Amino acid sequence: MHPRTGELTAPKHALDQEERTPRTAYELVHDEMFFDANPRLNMASFVTTWMEPEAVRLLMENLDKNLIDKPIYPQTIEIQNRCVSIIADLFNAGEDAAGTSTVGSSEAIHLCGLVMKWNWKQWHQEKYGINAALKPNIVMGSNVQVCWKKFALYFDIDLIEIPLNDENRLDEEAAIAKIDDNTIGVVGILGNTYSGEFDDIKKLDKLLDENNKQRQRQVPLHVDAASGGGIAPFTREHKDIVWDFRLKWVQSINVSGHKYGLVYPGLGWAIWKRKSLIPQELIFKIDYLGESQDDFGLNFSRGAGQIIAQYYNFVRYGRDGYSRIMNGLMQLHAELKIKIASLKNEDDVPIFDLVSHDNGLPLICVSIAKPAADLGYTMEILSHKTREKGWVLPVYTMSSPKDNLTVMRMVLKEGFNSDMADKLVEDITWAVNEVTRTTKKPALSHGAHGIC
């Protein structure tokens, strides 16, 4: 029973018979939501947890629009197309580029993967004739996000995983060595999920070009820029890195609008270098929504609000605004990283080793330093302890061959600021000292040893 409203509690397993007033229903559901963590203190996720009120207003104003109703909402489609053009331009594509919005990078990756599979099938049939028994494969680093494993499983493709090199990046030579006539594509990551480094896409492209020439193949390169695609075009650190459509074999790129595109979830983008890369067989013509329209996506109905919010960000920030935000995050990252990496407990024992390298996302990934591990510190204990202060710091193991290394990650994103960074350091220091007290052996009792 709800003490104030006198209502029964919210239904858990079956609909109640009676209606409630909107007010009561709101209160019941609203109160349940207090048990979630505070999204702004969620250092685990790359996904946007803060947007400007004007963006939120636009999002709300467009909540009732279904994106698939293209003939009914032509301006929404126009805005989606503008967003595709703006992103393609940021990634240095030419005028032939094409793209679409998706629910996130996962769906974008599935669409780009399907395009690679279809184009490979066409190439293979032209070269060898039809061979239905053949199983295609795709080559990528072991540090890929789970959506690639889903893609391979759901679309029946062998996933060839290349172990990480010392810098937590794809070993380009090893990846190229795995390519054969059944390879639909090679994937490079601009900002891996585990520790944030950018793969060397330029080197990968060069080696792939040599390999394609030698073996007379046309294996394309896909860049998973889920996070990095929103950062690299704007940051001083990355301005000299060539990773996008300027490279010969980069045919498709995914980016999450809801990560460093600065939009609330869920919004992703899939961009192709040329429209002609998308096989016509994958595009459905539908005519039951008023007029004939093309459809290429895994979903049908979907909200349009995020696209409008993405466009708001583009209108609002421009290159200068995105540069200000992303460079600000990189600066904050550099300062916070030094503080976290040099953290010691009250007995002067160093706590963390830095696992992430500098060439990627504003993300700090650390493992427990040996002296602290010897004292009984674990990432799980520290993460658990900082949770008492509201922070969410995820603990996981790196990918092969570092899969016995347990790490903790802090992702910096818009809405995080230097005061919050100071508080995070303060709270981790508190957690470290709390853990020190519990791991310390009890002091020797004078009486028991008869010293006095």
Ligand SMILES: Cc1ncc(COP(=O)(O)O)c(C=O)c1O
């Ligand atoms: C490198 C990378 N690729 C793909 C994804 C999946 O993105 P989304 O959550 O937008 O589906 C993520 C998510 O963190 C990621 O880090």
